[in-house]
Amino acid sequence: MSVRSTKTPLGFALKFIVSFAVLFGVFEASRGSAFERFVVEDLILVPTTDLINVVTPKEHATLVGRVISSPGSNLNVTRGCEGIEMFLLLIAGIVAYPASWKQRTLGLLFGSAIAYGLSVARLVALHYILRYSPSAWEALHGLVLPLGPIILMALFFMLWTARATRPSMDSGTRAA
């Protein structure tokens, strides 16, 4: 599939917002379903708890519902804290940007791996902050840890767009 290089930034912004809203709506509709529980609990929270125990076996972290519990802290992972938004942002960005299906697939594969790693790392970091530095909780939980991983995803997206745009220039040269 050829790349449509005539897309404007405004078109991208609108498509990005709409795509994200649709994806978010679909995921919200799945709240409480087996799919949502599998994604949030089995794919994100269980590995996060396991990782905490592997890195620091003395933590004895356990997952109780959606609370990562240890003798010194209880991290309640509420709606919007699971890291799902990073996947939704990635998909919305890749859908909105004009690129070939091959580039989109590669972007989704690599981006999802990064988003997954960041989601788990963010929850692990939140656990340790709550346990060992609760005074830093507000600044880190309120701004740095939600926005930091999103900025890293944005950097990945910029690198992906630079790579995804390159074939269009090549094809454009050939066409000329």
Place this chain on the structure above:
Amino acid sequence: MRPEIRLALAAAAALAIGVACGEPYARLAAPYYAAVARLLSVGHPWTIVSVEVKPGTKSPSPELQLVGDVRRRTKDLHAAGRIISHVQVGEAVETPVVFWTLVLLWPAISRRQLLLRLAIAIPVFLGLEAITTAIQLMHSMAEVSAILAGEIDPVTFWEHWSRFLEGGGQFVLASGFAILVLSSTKWSTVASSRQLCAAYS
């Protein structure tokens, strides 16, 4: 400098500014949130009592708190309930951090374009703040109204919007509106340059 490196440095600086200036920003913006909340309350049985930065209810860290009264009907004189809703200062500063980083980071071709961009960005930003933080502060008033009307466990449109914002929508809107500003100033500059060329030809 490569754009990715510039973005990374700017993002790190913006986050540091956001952490350091979160509370002063929230104090500065609180009257605006109160004004927007009062405007949005028109036609609803709601009264905004105050919007202030106060020590947190669950932690000593400061947070934006909205105190509001909810009446059963618009014409009722007495409140049927009082709500205290809160937004973390860190959450409140997310919108300006993302929006202004993108708007100011993007290179402008001239000082004129930069000024035009700022002139468009300010009202857009005020609108953005109204639909993000201000609504986050007052969405529970709609929930209380629905409960007073007899609904059990209501999920109002305001609640859906709040969930959207919490689930990444705030970032999407801030970045989307910033791109909108950048695009519009690009078009305006091109259009006015064409007019100028036409005038001189």
